[in-house]
Every structure is written in C-alpha cells, then in structure tokens.
Amino acid sequence: MDDLIKYAPALLEGFLRNVQLSAICAVLSLVLGTILVSMRVSPTPVLRATGAVYVNIVRNTPLTLVLAFSALGLSDTLGLSFSEEPSSNAFWLVVLGLSIYTATFVCEALRSGINTVPLGQAEAARAIGLTFFQSLRMIILPQAFRVVVAPLGSVMIAMIKNTTVAMAGGYLAESAFVMKDTFDDTGASIPIFLGLVIAFMAITLPIGFFTGWLANRLAVVR
Structure with missing residues (x-):
C-alpha cells in the first residue's frame, strides 16, 4: 500500500497528461478532418484525389507506425522540432501523429453525413449564386455535423483510448508508461489497472451518453 501511495502522484500526472493530449488532439482532428472532407467532396479533381489518397493511406496505417514516423521520421530524420525541451517536443510530436490519424476517421464520418444531405439543397445553393465552399460552410456541413x-x-472515444499507446512516439510521461513502471516496482498490478480503467471510463462514458443524447436532440427530420 505504501508503494501505491508513493506512485499515486506519478500515476495521476500521467493520466492528466492523457487528458491534455486527448483535448488538444480532439480539437485539431476536428479541424483537420473538416478540411479533409472539404477536399474529398470538392469539385476540383486534384483536391479530391489528394484527400482520398491521404485518408486511405493514413487510415489504413497502424497508429503505432504513425506515431513512430512522427518521432523517428519527422523529428530524428527531418529535424522537425516544436521545443528545445525533449519532453515537450515529444508531446507535440505525438499530438501531430495522433491528430493526423484521427482526422481521417473524422473525415469519413463527416463524409457519410454529407451524403445524407439532399442533392437539391446543393443545387439550390448554386442557383442563388453561392460558391462550392460557401454552400459547404453555410448549408451542407451544418447539417452533416448534426x-x-x-x-x-x-x-x-477511440482517440482517447489511443492515447495510451502514445509511448510508441516517445512521449513517456503518459499513463500507460507510468503504469508499467509502477507494475515493475510494486507488483500491485490489479489495483493500478482497475484504477486506470475506472479513470478512463469516467471520461469516455459521459462522452458516449452526451453524444447519444445530443444526436437525438439534433436529429434532422426529413
């Protein structure tokens, strides 16, 4: 028990790092996913092809490889650096890798929503003089998001759970790595494991209930 108390601050810090990572990646992936879906449904062939190639390649690549590429390829080989401090630089590299990976799934979810918008609304938008991106921003995307x-x-929720594999990208202060280190030193695997499971459920379950409620509230009646 004394060992568990000793490692409790490190476990809490690791978990809070996961929460911070999840919040930043959620915002960035939503923004990038919206840009990608705009490219995928664009009337410009080059934009459509670029978006399709990006989404199909990244979405079908294992996350561990994407994170490893961010750490080894972008940082070590190409010299990309976000900070002089190693831990901060590793954090933002993982943010980059996880965001560009999650954005592909956001893109496909939004594309399925765009396909539910009646074609006549896009034609009506063009008829009143709106450009493609104007009709996308003001008419199509608001309905698709709903x-x-x-x-x-x-x-x-999947992205939040994926933060536990962030140590593949070199970000060693997150909860999975701290949990493994604590296992090795204390041997108290079951209490720590259950504690972190409950902590993650405390985040993911409310998100699931809230988005389910919001989906029913914002459902489009056709």
Whole structure:
C-alpha cells in the first residue's frame, strides 16, 4: 500500500497528461478532418484525389507506425522540432501523429453525413449564386455535423483510448508508461489497472451518453 501511495502522484500526472493530449488532439482532428472532407467532396479533381489518397493511406496505417514516423521520421530524420525541451517536443510530436490519424476517421464520418444531405439543397445553393465552399460552410456541413454527432463521439472515444499507446512516439510521461513502471516496482498490478480503467471510463462514458443524447436532440427530420 505504501508503494501505491508513493506512485499515486506519478500515476495521476500521467493520466492528466492523457487528458491534455486527448483535448488538444480532439480539437485539431476536428479541424483537420473538416478540411479533409472539404477536399474529398470538392469539385476540383486534384483536391479530391489528394484527400482520398491521404485518408486511405493514413487510415489504413497502424497508429503505432504513425506515431513512430512522427518521432523517428519527422523529428530524428527531418529535424522537425516544436521545443528545445525533449519532453515537450515529444508531446507535440505525438499530438501531430495522433491528430493526423484521427482526422481521417473524422473525415469519413463527416463524409457519410454529407451524403445524407439532399442533392437539391446543393443545387439550390448554386442557383442563388453561392460558391462550392460557401454552400459547404453555410448549408451542407451544418447539417452533416448534426447527423454524425454520435459517430463523431465514437471517434473521440477511440482517440482517447489511443492515447495510451502514445509511448510508441516517445512521449513517456503518459499513463500507460507510468503504469508499467509502477507494475515493475510494486507488483500491485490489479489495483493500478482497475484504477486506470475506472479513470478512463469516467471520461469516455459521459462522452458516449452526451453524444447519444445530443444526436437525438439534433436529429434532422426529413
């Protein structure tokens, strides 16, 4: 028990790092995913092809490889650096890798929502002189977001759970790594494991319930 108390601050810090990582990646992946879906449904062939290639390659690549590429390829080989401090630099590299990975799933969820918008609304937008991006921003995307609230919630929950593999990208202060280190030193694996499971459920379950409620509240009646 004394060992568990000793490692409690480190476990709490690691878990809070996961929460911070999740919050930043959620915002960035939503922004990047919206940009990607705009490219995928664009009338410009080059933008459509670029978006499709990016989404299909990244979405079908294991997350550990994406994170490893961020740490080894972008940082070590290409010299990309966000900070002089190693731990801060590793954090933002993982943010980059996890965001560009999650954004592909956000893109596909939004694309399925766009497909539910009647074609006549886009034609009506063009008829009154709106450009493609104007009709996308003011008419199509607002409806698409309402349709895919629940799927986006599932994507965010998966992203939160994916933060536990962030040590593959070199970010060693997150909860999975701290938990492993504590296992090795104390041997108290079951209490620590259950504690972190409950901590993650305390985040993911409310998100699931909230997005389910919001999806019903914002459901589009056709």
